[in-house]
Amino acid sequence: MAGEVRQLDDRKLAVLRAIVQDYVGTEEPVGSKALVERHNLGVSPATVRNDMAALEEEGYIHQPHTSAGRIPTDKGYRLFVDRLAEVKPMSAPERRAIRHFLEGAVDLDDTVARTVRLLAQLTRQVAVVQYPSLSRSTVRHIELVALAPAKVMLVLITNTGRVEQRTVDCPGTVGETVLADLRARINARAAGQRLPDVPAALEELPAMFEQVDRPTVTTVLATLFEALAEQNEERIMLAGTANLTRFGHDFPLTIQPVLEALEEQVVLLRLLGETTDAAMTVRIGRENAYEGLNSTSVVSVGYGSGDESVAKLGVIGPTRMDYPGTMGAVRAVARYVGQILAES
């Protein structure tokens, strides 16, 4: 790989950069003449043509038909992102606006909702935000409420502000004192624990109750563990689907599988799951595992309160997208959501 790249001298790389920039802007194959006109490369079209031929030979660009201009391939975008582009930072006013908009949120739902809309608007693409994940967060409080003689509502509140709730059908009548006792003991042991550690912390609990009450206790605990484990813990919010209409000319064909993918939470979760925690991840075209997204790129990054990344967010757009701008917006938004979450 590195060998291949080394064969391309600086001017060829400049040509590739120019091709990507122009194509992203105009959405039309770019030819040698137009290229020298718009970027002052200091060489003639003929020279550029030679370079283009070399770039095509290496698989970085491709021409749709003979005698049309060139468009970048996935591999070309990849090189562009890795070596030719710099993340474009947000301007100070933009950063202020982001922060201000996110600060207005009243609760976690609202924060996520605002984040996703903001991201969609900034990038003019489809934005995806995963809720702060349960697996990394800790128990703030667990509440038990009697609804009926043999029916209990269980509410789980996490440090990220998330609330999960379940109704439990108990095997027998549940006394108010037993319930209060159970509530107190559960919280004493579970509060502050990371969610995956909770079952272990509560292991010995049934033994501490009288024989009669044990079935109730175990039933409640079972439901609690279920809520903890529930993979539907992984929720996602979406915005900006209207931006799909700006995808391109041949778009009815492109847009259908994308819309389908967006409807499948599982697909989106896996998509974001591929993000390596620390840095920003860019998946270009066929690099995406999901087939329907083969002509789109995904830019994603982890975010979280404090140092730890507890969830991910990202943007989905056509491979022909403004990578520097998109990456800048994604990074900025992730940073600010993290701050907001840390504060609340």
Next chain:
Amino acid sequence: MAGEVRQLDDRKLAVLRAIVQDYVGTEEPVGSKALVERHNLGVSPATVRNDMAALEEEGYIHQPHTSAGRIPTDKGYRLFVDRLAEVKPMSAPERRAIRHFLEGAVDLDDTVARTVRLLAQLTRQVAVVQYPSLSRSTVRHIELVALAPAKVMLVLITNTGRVEQRTVDCPGTVGETVLADLRARINARAAGQRLPDVPAALEELPAMFEQVDRPTVTTVLATLFEALAEQNEERIMLAGTANLTRFGHDFPLTIQPVLEALEEQVVLLRLLGETTDAAMTVRIGRENAYEGLNSTSVVSVGYGSGDESVAKLGVIGPTRMDYPGTMGAVRAVARYVGQILAES
């Protein structure tokens, strides 16, 4: 209006019905010859042509160009829905499947999510489900949890299974006993009350506490009332946007405003809000207040646990949609969600 309709004899109505049915099926303007071939009307094409001319005169159908077939106008669909079509009931296996699918839900979120996906799948259109509204529901329990010396978390649980939560910053330290007292008193008065009635029921509460604690009490109550009033109580879930791709040929133009509308919860809420409670509402084309939905139809109906309709659900599709089938699906789903909610 009634006068105009009376001028159309039975055969003309039959012709209109046939035109609607054919156009919905084929998506192409339907001509007189094709019409007599596919429906045995017992008359010749020429006769049908005369009837068509009359129908066009009255504004029920319209031809895109001279010498093309006819397509129904909004007014034509309206007449079709009002007088010519019968709601097509779901088959027994379909009903069983619906019920079975909805019964698998674990909580309210899940119920709504399943409902909306089901509706989208059945109608092959875009489905919208409003969460059971807070304003009609009653308080099941209100929970207060101390998070920090001067920080309290407030959790509101309704009889529809919905959970709202807020953190409250109190003016001073809050003692555990005061908190327990407050919790008990709030619940004693508010439990079972309809949400709008809660403020009145808690009016005299601050006076029952010692002077020192009153600021805390009023702050907590203020947040509670805010949570009750919050218009964001009105949440909505959406599914089936991928079905937009089946909208029609000129679809890039049609689809954009629709996607925009779908992103705006406010628009959707107003849309469903127009539903009159009892019966099913059908808004055809320009009958929709929102401009972007001028070439779509909305079929919506209220649903709820028991007799009372606490929320609404519906379907958005092209004006050229299968009204009888869609209406049947919407009605059936609404009925079963109501049952499921009543049981839980």
Next chain:
DNA sequence: TCTGGCACTCGTGCGCTCAGAGTGCCAAAC
């Protein structure tokens, strides 16, 4: 009141041509 016939309209698809943009290659210049 319905029907068959007939002339008329118009959109669509097909084949054709032509201009323009872009390329590849080659020989000359730097």
Next chain:
DNA sequence: GTTTGGCACTCTGAGCGCACGAGTGCCAGA
């Protein structure tokens, strides 16, 4: 050796003309 200008070649897309077919409106006769 690299760059440049020139030239022939290719291909797409727009524009045009034409024939076809579907569909209509109207009229005279049943």
